[in-house]
Amino acid sequence: MTSVALAVHDGTMLFETAAACEVFGVDRGITGRWYDFKVCAARDTAAARVGGWLRIDAPHGLDALAAADTVIVPSCSDVDAAPPADLLEAVRTAHARGARIVSLCTGAFVLAAAGVLDGRRATTHWAHTEDLAVRHPRVEVEPDVLYVEDGNVLTSAGKAAGMDLCLHLVGADHGAAVAAELARRLLVPARRAGGQAQYVAAPTSAETADAFADLLAWAGARLDEPLTVPDLARRMNMSTRTLSRRFTATTGTTPLRWLHTQRIHRAQELLETTDDSVELVAARTGMGTATTLRRHFHNALGVPPDTYRRTFRNAVRSTEAP
Template sequence: MGTLALAVTDGMLHFELSLAYEVFGADLSGVADPWYNLTVCGPGAVQVDRFRLEPDCGLDQLQRADTVIVPGWADVDEDPPADLVDAVRAAHEAGARVASLCTGAFVLAAAGLLDGRRATTHWAHTEVLAARYPRVEVDPDVLYVDNGSVLTSAGKAAAMDLCLHLVRLDHGSAIANTVARRLVVPPHRAGGQAQFVTAPVPAQDNHPLTELFPWVIERLDHPLTVEDLARKARMSSRNLGRHFRAATGTTPLQWLLTQRIRRAQELLEATDDSVDAIAAATGMGTATTLRRHFNRTVGVPPDTYRRTFRSRSRHGPNYSRQHQRH
């Protein structure tokens, strides 16, 4: 199994650090075996908010990791420590996948990893990031950005979204959903979803959409329309759209398409069903329709996605990188 390293130094935000440790450092061998081999790397004992942390090893060991995660950086008005920046840059040059959580993007930007790339950070600091690093294409309106070997997330809850996205890339949707259920968080929010969402999921049992969401999930093989959803929710289509936007940050049709794509990913990973059968099971109708939406949303055709996942399942999530090294 590949190694995952947390890069820490004085001034890191404890929430994002703890969140990443909970996802990747907990013993989840009962969920997926092998799980991640987590190492905390730092320049020595570091102060994280009011807590003192003893890393497992020095920052130079980041170069040995397959994935490096940089948690949030507290003081964005100051340049991040040079030793941290140099170590993160060296790790990426050695072939590591590097991801930042929240304002950890400032470390990646200082290392030059975001030059010419689209990136995000907490919405309150996007203007500062863009002004200080003009070669970075800062997107203030998304939860996270995946550039392949370099990933960035917005703040707090969006950091969890990116961590689950990494699990999904490495282990597939079914495992990521299991981890999300364990953590009692939404299993998947697309990276392009807006950062500012009043209520990502209905918080009250009497929310107008509480019964609608599971009803839809159970009927993804049906050709549902906005009118069908509005009828089930006992409201007009206009009111439905307003409630959906407040609860999910997107439209009913876009949310429905996301659920269909998620289901298709699970079926591609876990079954040998044909693309035609999966198209029917997800309410896409035809393989052509599924391929078009899947390719546009996921970035690869369904057949390629299935082959990639099967390869990861056989060799482990970091097989491609390790194979290239040798």
């Protein structure tokens, strides 16, 4: 069982704290094993103020945080305030042990202050990405994504993107089908297309956004076909250049990258939930050949399809047991 420790301190924000608790702290019986979840704070903190008004008692100290397999640091309300020194030390200790270190929203400022993000790619809420880059020039800030995974250090953009990252972690630990079922229970999408650029100052009309929603649904139902960007452009009665520009402005990603990501996700689901051969999975995801699927799948996930299936097939079967 993987241990997950959530850090709380004065100034921790409520939404991200609650998201982590809902995902990792509640065993909904979706799979046979879940997380050993602990909420941690400095022992000399009688009660941490979360969200600026809710006071909570953390049953575990920062020693438990330093010893956890996964450490989660949610957002802080004041990015100008120096993070608690004992929290920084606990994060450094966990990182030195090889633990997975995660920040949600402005929690990235804590990780940066601890030196964990030096030389790594990271993100935070779009309103603070420039500030993070200026204060911590050794961090490669990616402002337009929902979350970033750089080795065993992961950071998310603001608010709901923290839930996106938490579900991504569940998928990495238990497989895409388990993450999708958890998302269904929580009434949130298992994966959102695009990055946080789509939430900054929407330059497109509601009608344009709705039109692209229709296009995404149409393309998502045809991933077994050899769809191309020109196919999408014809569907929208646009030139490929116009489609690419408007699609990226609306979704935060390019049409080609979106298609590729959806095909990888569909391949994950088929490998987990069916006995289809790799050749058939390649055909059903529009990858063409097993060789092409294996190359793209390995590039995206770091493992070949057969290894992925062996890792997550049992987790999926446990969700289907009575």
